[in-house]
Structure formats: structure tokens, C-alpha cells
Amino acid sequence: MKRLINQQPSKAGKWLLGALPFILILLVYLVASNERLAVNPNDKLMPSFEAFGHAIHTMAFEPSKRTGDYLLWADTLASLQRLGIGVGISALISLVVGILIGIIPLLRASFAPVVTVISLVPPLAILPILFIIFGLGEVAKITLIVLGITPFLIRDVQLRVMALPEELIIKAQTLGASTWQLIVRVVLPQVLPKLIDAVRLSLGAAWLFLIAAEAISATEGLGYRLFLVRRYLAMDVILPYVLWITLLAFLTDYLLRRLSLYAFPWQQTEGGAK
Amino acid sequence: MKNIELKKLWKEYGDNVVLENINLTVKAGEFITLVGASGCGKTTFLKMLLGTEKPSRGELLLDGDPIRDEPDANRGIVFQRYSVFPHLNVIENVMLGVEFGQSKLLGRCFGSKRRQVRAQAQEMLELVGLGHVANQYPTSLSGGMQQRLAIAQALIKQPKVLLLDEPFGALDPGIRSDMHALILDIWQKTGITIFMITHDLTEGFYLGTRLLVFDKHRQDPDNPNRYGASITFDIPVGDTRKSTLDDISNTMKQKQETV
Numbered sequence: 370m371k372r373l374i375n376q377q378p379s380k381a382g383k384w385l386l387g388a389l390p391f392i393l394i395l396l397v398y399l400v401a402s403n404e405r406l407a408v409n410p411n412d413k414l415m416p417s418f419e420a421f422g423h424a425i426h427t428m429a430f431e432p433s434k435r436t437g438d439y440l441l442w443a444d445t446l447a448s449l450q451r452l453g454i455g456v457g458i459s460a461l462i463s464l465v466v467g468i469l470i471g472i473i474p475l476l477r478a479s480f481a482p483v484v485t486v487i488s489l490v491p492p493l494a495i496l497p498i499l500f501i502i503f504g505l506g507e508v509a510k511i512t513l514i515v516l517g518i519t520p521f522l523i524r525d526v527q528l529r530v531m532a533l534p535e536e537l538i539i540k541a542q543t544l545g546a547s548t549w550q551l552i553v554r555v556v557l558p559q560v561l562p563k564l565i566d567a568v569r570l571s572l573g574a575a576w577l578f579l580i581a582a583e584a585i586s587a588t589e590g591l592g593y594r595l596f597l598v599r600r601y602l603a604m605d606v607i608l609p610y611v612l613w614i615t616l617l618a619f620l621t622d623y624l625l626r627r628l629s630l631y632a633f634p635w636q637q638t639e640g641g642a643k
Numbered sequence: 644m645k646n647i648e649l650k651k652l653w654k655e656y657g658d659n660v661v662l663e664n665i666n667l668t669v670k671a672g673e674f675i676t677l678v679g680a681s682g683c684g685k686t687t688f689l690k691m692l693l694g695t696e697k698p699s700r701g702e703l704l705l706d707g708d709p710i711r712d713e714p715d716a717n718r719g720i721v722f723q724r725y726s727v728f729p730h731l732n733v734i735e736n737v738m739l740g741v742e743f744g745q746s747k748l749l750g751r752c753f754g755s756k757r758r759q760v761r762a763q764a765q766e767m768l769e770l771v772g773l774g775h776v777a778n779q780y781p782t783s784l785s786g787g788m789q790q791r792l793a794i795a796q797a798l799i800k801q802p803k804v805l806l807l808d809e810p811f812g813a814l815d816p817g818i819r820s821d822m823h824a825l826i827l828d829i830w831q832k833t834g835i836t837i838f839m840i841t842h843d844l845t846e847g848f849y850l851g852t853r854l855l856v857f858d859k860h861r862q863d864p865d866n867p868n869r870y871g872a873s874i875t876f877d878i879p880v881g882d883t884r885k886s887t888l889d890d891i892s893n894t895m896k897q898k899q900e901t902v
Contacts, residue, residue, distance in 0.1 A: 536725035539695060540793075544740035544800055545716035550750035554739065558730045635730050635780045 416605040424605035440594065441613070448579060448591040449617070451507065455514030456575050460568055462519050467526025467564075468556055472538075473548070481527070488520030493581055500586065510582040517578040518571040525567040529560050562636055565629040569622050576618060646671040646803065646836045647692070652701035653871070654687055660871035661687050665701070667855075667874065671803075674830050674837045676847035679857030684872040685840050688857065689806055692838060693718055705803065716740070719797030723809045726793035727781045733792055734777040737764035740800040764799065770832075771795040771825060787818035791825065798829065807839040811846070823850060854878045 378386055402415040416424075429441040436443075470477040470484070496513055503509040533556065541555045583592030591614055598606045630636065647669040654662040661684045669675060677685045690696035691703060694714045703710045705717060714720070727736050741760045742752050752760050768774045771791040781789055790810055797805060807826075811819045827850065830837055841847045847854050856876035863869040 534725035536722045537728060539693070539714050540720060540722070540726055540728075540796075541739075541743075542714035543693075543716060543718055543720050543797065543802070545743045546750065547743075547747070550743050550747070554743070554750040555728060559728075633730070635732075635782065 413602040413604055416608075420605040421609055424603070425609050428606060428609075438589075441610075443589050444591045444594050445613070445617070447587075447589045448583065451510050451583075451590070452514065452575055452579050455511045455579070456518070456568060456572070458511070459515050459519040459522055459571075459575075460564060462515070463522030463526050463567075464557075464560070464564055467523045468530055468552060468560060470523075471527040471530025472552060472556055477527075484520055484523050484527075487516075488524060490516075492517035492578060496582065496585070505586040510579065510587070513582045514575050514578045518575050521571055521574070522564070522567050525570075526560060526564055529563040529567075530556055533559060558633075562629050562633040565625050569625050572618060572621060576614065580614075646673070646706060648702070648704040648707075650702040650704075652691075652703055653699050654684070654691065654696070655699045655871070659868040662857075663860075663871035663873050665873050667877075669836060669853075671836055672834045674850065674852045675839070675855060676851035676853070677838060677840045677855050677857065678842070678844050678847045679872065683857040683859070685857045686808065689808055689838060689840055692804065693720055693806055716744075716800045717803045719800060719802035719805045721790065721793045721797055721805070721807045721810045723812050727789055727796060729780065729782055732778050732780050733773060733784070734761060734764050734768060736781065736792055737767050737795050737799055740796060744800075764795075767795045767799050768792075770798075770829070785818070787814050787822060790814070790822060794826070794829065798833065798835075801833075802835070804836045804838065807837065809840050809842060812842060819846075826850065852879070 398415065399418075402417055405412045405415050406417060425441075429439060432438065433440050466480070466484070470480045492513060495516065496509075499509040499512050499516075503512060537555060538551065541551045546554065579590075580592030580595070583590040584596040587593035591610060595607055595610050647667075649665050649667040652662065652665045653660070665688075677688065679685045687696055691698055692710070694710060694712050697712045711717070720726070728739065731739060738752075738757075738760050739750075741763060743750050745752055745756065745760070765774065765777060768777055771794055773788060773791050773795065776784065776788065781792060784792065793810070794805075810826075811822050814822065823846070826837070826839075829835075839847075839850065841850075854876065855874050856878075857872045858875040859870055859872045860875065861870040
């Protein structure tokens with residue numbers, strides 16, 4: 370018998386081992402739910418799979434009686450729009466600011482401290498300020514996402530720029546590059562894939578801020594719906610929504626990774642994005 | 644024709660004297676190899692030629708004018724590593740220098756101009772023997788090929804001086820001798836002035852037309868940084884007698900033992 374550390378699962382075995390925890394969680398839920406429902410058929414805490422199916426059907430495939438919208442899709446659209454705009458703005462700001470303070474020492478001296486301080490402010494603590502300034506509309510929610518993840522992204526981009534080998538920066542200068550040319554032809558293209566990686570890491574935080582903002586003030590959105598149906602203990606809606614958000618988060622991450630590999634093929638031989 | 648002149652040049656960091664009182668005149672087209680124990684200041688010397696370090700005292704002239712204290716297109720460089728851009732393929736790496744000169748705003752050429760630059764770059768690639776891998780990314784090339792690329796990339800700007808910082812230090816011996824043939828060939832064809840740092844004394848002897856050895860004239864055992872290094876041997880063209888090689892080799896060995 371080989372040592373445990375030298376035993377590799379076969380391909381099928383890998384799938385099976387990977388699926389096992391999911392199957393176990395499902396089984397545990399099924400058993401627990403059945404037990405509870407046997408005692409009290411009206412139990413709302415652990416609905417049966419039938420109840421889930423029914424709730425999903427109501428939310429996703431039947432127009433709402435009040436508004437006529439298909440709620441799941443309307444919520445998803447609203448949330449993804451806020452997330453997309455928020456993350457997009459953050460990425461753009463952090464790319465510009467991060468590169469500038471990463472490569473130009475004079476700008477770094479004056480902006481790096483302020484970015485560090487801003488990154489330490491807990492974004493949720495200033496949510497009330499945002500609501501006061503921007504009202505309860507879309508702007509406040511998007512601003513929260515931007516404020517929440519931009520400082521992290523700026524600092525990441527800045528560090529990536531500063532981690533570029535000095536040899537490359539010197540080499541570009543010996544090829545006659547001006548500061549601007551060096552930024553657009555050497556720094557920017559090498560930092561873009563790193564920005565995508567940083568955005569992937571910051572998506573979790575972006576979802577957190579989105580759901581928090583929606584929970585407090587919104588008329589639609591995944592976070593809004595979750596906190597609305599909480600009042601009715603509607604676990605049959607909440608759990609599918611949580612799974613749906615998880616799936617969306619997974620898909621965004623996957624798509625960003627594919628984008629990075631597709632748009633920057635030179636990373637593949639370098640062992641970049643994985 | 645004088646190309647590079649150093650007059651009473653010193654380099655110090657506070658009390659730490661790295662180089663002291665260096666006087667040197669280099670004519671255009673010389674192939675200078677620099678050797679010396681590690682920490683002897685040969686890299687600092689090269690950095691001053693490159694413009695990333697400034698002399699503390701004295702003059703450093705390029706074609707009669709003080710050398711610019713930041714890197715520019717007059718001085719090409721090949722480092723031991725990280726000399727080529729990983730995000731550009733081989734030919735784009737070579738085109739880059741020309742594009743910087745032609746397009747101020749984007750640093751990128753388009754259309755017929757681009758085709759022209761590309762043809763020029765292709766020619767340069769043929770010269771260093773990389774014509775067949777023009778469209779590959781540098782990371783897929785071997786170390787020797789990457790260094791060939793770095794040389795081509797530097798040469799396309801037609802610098803007045805080519806600086807090589809242990810360019811072949813990381814290569815296998817076989818590849819290294821190919822690279823020696825290449826660099827000699829390029830030097831003969833272009834007549835460019837070359838400064839090359841090497842750890843390998845025989846390499847320095849074989850390649851250069853002039854070998855400079857950096858070492859300290861004086862030693863203060865209590866304060867090793869009190870005195871800086873200067874040029875202890877300046878051996879001209881073709882003096883490749885075995886006895887000279889042994890002489891230098893011995894002084895360098897003694898030096899390393901005392902360090």
C-alpha cells in the first residue's frame with residue numbers, strides 16, 4: 370500500500386469525491402426536512418423539494434400578480450446591472466489611479482497615503498452618508514459598491530505595477546519610450562490580466578455591498594427580495610435565491626477567467642491566470 | 644573617434660566608496676569586457692553608463708557631452724534576465740523601439756507604416772537567427788533565444804553604445820559559445836561600442852578588444868568601504884597571452900580569499 374500522500378484519485382474518482390459532499394448535504398437536508406414536516410406539515414423552516422419547485426415556478430415563470438413582472442428575472446437583471454456598473458466603474462478607476470501611482474513616484478507620494486486611509490474606512494459605515502447625499506436611488510447603491518472595492522483594487526494594481534521587473538522599465542526607456550508610451554505599451558497590457566484577477570477576488574465583496582444596500586433600500590433586486598420574503602419566513606424562496614446568487618457568482622468568476630485567458634494568450638506559457 | 648570619456652570619476656554612497664578616481668577613454672567601436680570580483684563596482688560602473696546611477700564626482704562624457712542621467716535610446720541594454728516583454732511576441736518586441744520613435748501618442752504603428760516597421764524588424768531577427776520564430780511569445784523560447792531577441796531589440800534603435808550585463812551568465816556552455824559567435828558577428832557588422840560585464844574571465848579575454856579589471860588598489864582591513872575600486876588592469880587588443888590571464892586570475896583569487 371502506497372503512502373496516503375502518494376495516492377491520486379482517478380478521473381472518475383475525482384468527480385465522485387468532489388460530488389460526495391454535495392450529495393451528503395442534500396441527503397442531510399432531505400432527512401431533516403422530512404422529519405420536521407412529519408411533525409408539523411406547515412413547518413416553514415425546512416421546506417420540501419416540492420415546495421421549492423413550486424416557489425421557483427412562481428418566482429421565475431409566473432408574472433407577479435402585483436406588477437406583472439417575472440420576479441426572479443427582474444430581480445436578477447436589476448442586481449446584475451448594479452453590480453456590473455459598480456464593478457466596471459471600480460475597475461476603470463483603479464486601473465487609471467493604480468497605474469499612475471504605481472509608476473510615477475511623485476503621484477505615489479501624494480496619493481498612496483490617502484488611498485490607504487480610504488481603504489480602511491468600513492464601507493457599510495458610510496452607507497447612511499451615501500443615502501443622505503445621493504438619495505435612496507441607484508446612485509447610492511452603486512457608489513457603495515465602488516467605495517467598497519475600489520481601494521482594494523487600486524492597491525492591488527499599484528503593487529502589480531511596482532512588481533514589474535525594473536529591467537523591463539529600463540529596457541523600454543532605452544528603446545526611447547516616453548512615460549506615456551511606457552504606460553500604454555508596457556505597463557497597461559501587462560497589468561490588465563492582473564486587474565481581471567483582482568476583480569475576480571473582489572466580486573465576493575461587491576455582492577456583499579450590493580445585497581446590503583438592496584436590503585435597506587430598493588424596490589427590486591435579489592437582495593431586496595431576500596430581505597422582503599424573510600418577513601414571511603419564506604425559506605422556499607430564500608434558499609433558491611441564495612443558490613441562484615451563488616451560481617451567478619460562480620459564472621461571473623468563470624467568465625472572467627475565460628476572458629483573461631482568451632484576451633491575453635501570452636499568460637498561458639507564463640503560468641498566469643488559472 | 645572618442646566615444647566615451649571618464650574623467651576623475653568617483654562613486655560613493657555616504658562613507659561607502661565604490662569607485663575611486665577612474666580615468667578612461669573609449670574609442671568608438673571598441674569591445675570592452677569588464678571583470679572583477681563581486682561587489683567590485685563593475686555593475687555600478689555599467690549603471691552609470693546606462694544612466695540609472697549618477698557619478699558622485701567627476702565627468703562622464705558620451706561623444707563629448709555629459710551623459711544623460713536617465714536611460715535613453717543612445718544606450719542599448721541587455722540584462723541577464725527580464726530583457727524582453729512577455730506580452731509581445733518576438734517580432735513585436737523588436738518593432739517596439741521603432742514604434743516608440745514613430746508614434747508619439749500611441750507608441751504603435753498601423754497600416755503601411757506598420758508593414759514597413761515589421762519588415763525592418765524581420766531583417767533584424769534574421770540577423771540574430773530568430774527569423775523563424777517571429778510570431779511566438781518569448782516565454783516559449785529558450786534562454787539563449789530570449790537573449791538573442793533582447794540583442795535584436797536593442798540594436799534596432801542603433802544605440803551609440805551597447806551595454807551587456809552578464810548577458811550569457813545563465814546559459815549552458817554550448818549555447819554560450821553560439822552567443823559569443825553571434826555577438827562578435829554583430830559587433831563586426833555594426834561597428835558598435837560594446838561594454839560587457841562577465842564573471843567568466845576567459846570569456847572576457849576571448850571576446851573583448853580590451854579587458855578592464857575592477858579591483859581595489861588599497862585595502863583598509865578595519866574599514867573595507869574606506870577605499871573604492873578602480874581599474875587595475877587595462878589590457879588592449881589581442882594581448883591574450885596565457886601569463887597575463889593567469890596574472891589577473893591570481894589577483895582575483897587572492898581578492899576573493901580576503902573578502
